[in-house]
Amino acid sequence: MTIDDAAVAALPKVVLHDHLDGGLRPATIVELAAEVGHELPSTDPTELGEWFLRAASSGTLELYLETFDHTVAVMQTEEGLRRVARESVVDLAADGVVYAEQRYAPEQHLSKGLSLQQVVDAVQQGIEEGVAEAAAAGRTIRVGTLVTAMRHADRGDEIAALALANRGRGVVGFDIAGAEDGFPPSRHASAFRALAEAFFPVTIHAGEAAGLESIAEAIHVGHASRIGHGVRIADDIEVVQEGSDAGEEREARLGHLAHWVRDHQVPLELCPTSNVQTGAAPSVADHPITLLKDLGFAVTVNTDNRLQSGTTMTREMTRLVTEAGWTLADLRDATVTAAWNAFIHHDEREQLVEELILPGYVELNSGRHRA
Template identity: 75%
Template sequence: MNDSDRTAAGAEQHEPDAALLDQVRALPKVLLHDHLDGGLRPATIVELAAQTGHPLPESSPDALGAWFVRAASSGSLELYLETFAHTVAVMQTEPNLRRVARESVLDLAADGVVYAEQRYAPEQHLAGGLTLQQVVDAVQAGFAEGVEQAAADGRTIRIGTLLTAMRHADRGDEIAALALANRDAGVVGFDIAGAEVGFPASRQASAFRTLRDASFPATVHAGEAAGLDSIAEAVHLAGACRLGHGVRIIDDVHDELDADGPRLGRLAHWVRDRQIPLETCPTSNVQTGAATSVAEHPVTRLKRLGFTVTVNTDNRLQSGTTLTRELALLVQHAGWTPADLRDVTVAAAQHSFLHHDERTRLVVDVIEPAFTAATGGRHRA
């Protein structure tokens, strides 16, 4: 992807240099917000679309990859979501779902991701005649193949699956039941996604009640296209353990100062006091208009104010990005240090939907030793 394509994505014109990217790529990373149908390889889309007869806007992988970034950079979440018509179209059979899941794991492992929670909406993959359970089985098989192949290549990665219900489809109860039925088969959480404005979390209230009664965690897309009311519903009605994006909580951080710094509103206090993690996605948030630039992205200010923040990719294809690139952009354009990178990596591990003992082992055995070795124990640039 060339510089003009990157600029079209809403990212700064100057990309991180190769040395910085190599340094960040070598660090262990934890990814909590990554959509399976937003991370396909362009070459895979071209090949699978040719097999199914699905028309594409571009015929070569390079041109198609650049098209996805341009098309997703409209400044509107609704238009951004339209790009998924092409990825979902090639994910309607068991072999295709397995392939996409396997390749996603391999791409994440190559980027230095050691734990990822990948999310997708099973209801979007039924056009080829699969049942919801067959969709889950195919994706889990692909994840397992990817983990095994990554290990053979000398890379260790673990995948947790989040099942997503689409806000507009009102199938939340069905997808919640599906998630619970697969909670011992790799599914670790539930999510709702899609157009945020006009489709509040309250439409899925019964699904969230079922999940809470079953002690099953949920994250909710909120505070991206919609504002504080959406975040309030996510944390108070849905009982979200994390907020997908959540950047609009900055609207409740006010310019006037009190004794402790900027004055926080009641909702901002609630989110910060309870350390509800924000799954921020800098490049994607710029593309959809939730942030003006990576340099000015609210994640940096929110982190400095004591909110729990994590850094994520959202949709690697639509944003032309990787987790390495997202973190390197924050280093280059927002002044982040290795200590900041360590903080968000540990925060992501500690707020994953793994069990507590598994999170602790991930931090103690994998993340901390690698950061210590890379920085001489100083965690400084």
């Protein structure tokens, strides 16, 4: 079966790795920047969107992260946070996303006097408004938030406590993010212990700018249930035989860490376009996500930052089809894997898969959307 763009757009989607401050509409940035007096590279929304894409395509994570100076600057008030969160949910729902986890770092939104709790409250209000707006447009979406601590700062314990205080009020998990190399998960070991003792889900950015040790610490120090990116796990894999059209399967030798990640089916929140931009992968066609998929790792497809990557879930999935040879079954499996590893309870995951995801793939497979 040939999958066209319209078919991919119609598929139900799950995104586990999507940054709230990386998904703003350019027009919203322009309007909010004018209100707070923040200078932008351009005040034309189209030009600004193009600037973000160019700036984020520098080839390093550090330069990629500099683009957030502009998005975070306009997210310092309750009104700004609420609007950004609402619009993000509406945009995800319009892209066919039925379940999303939005992550953000409350400590980055305090420059105008908000407290950490006020930041969380404003984001949650915006998300609820976005869900309602999407529903009014006939779209179903559920959104949980991941409260993030910046890995170069020393507020891990405080942000972990904030996440736990908002458990059951929209916050479904904890994360650390920011410059990875030189700032390992072990810097926040006490926060991870507290979260583990409270049975609270954790995902950790690892294996993007830093390598195998970062992934190992995320698992064994951070008690991570998922790995944010994790693309560098490929460094622990040696391909000894490529697959062929004659039916020969790809064979590889796995190191101890790669075996652990695969054996325990630790989900990898892979972000193809973003990983190419930061230099973590050479291209979407040669992105390790396809190797990992073929070898049986628990791979999921994600956007990371829709603004900086000029992307959507539809675009990520379409690129995997057109550039890396993915099939409808591959897209389905990655989506189901994401749903089964969402930070919601087992019965809720089951309902998500059985009622929202699989029926959409059955409809497509019936032939209603063929190229």
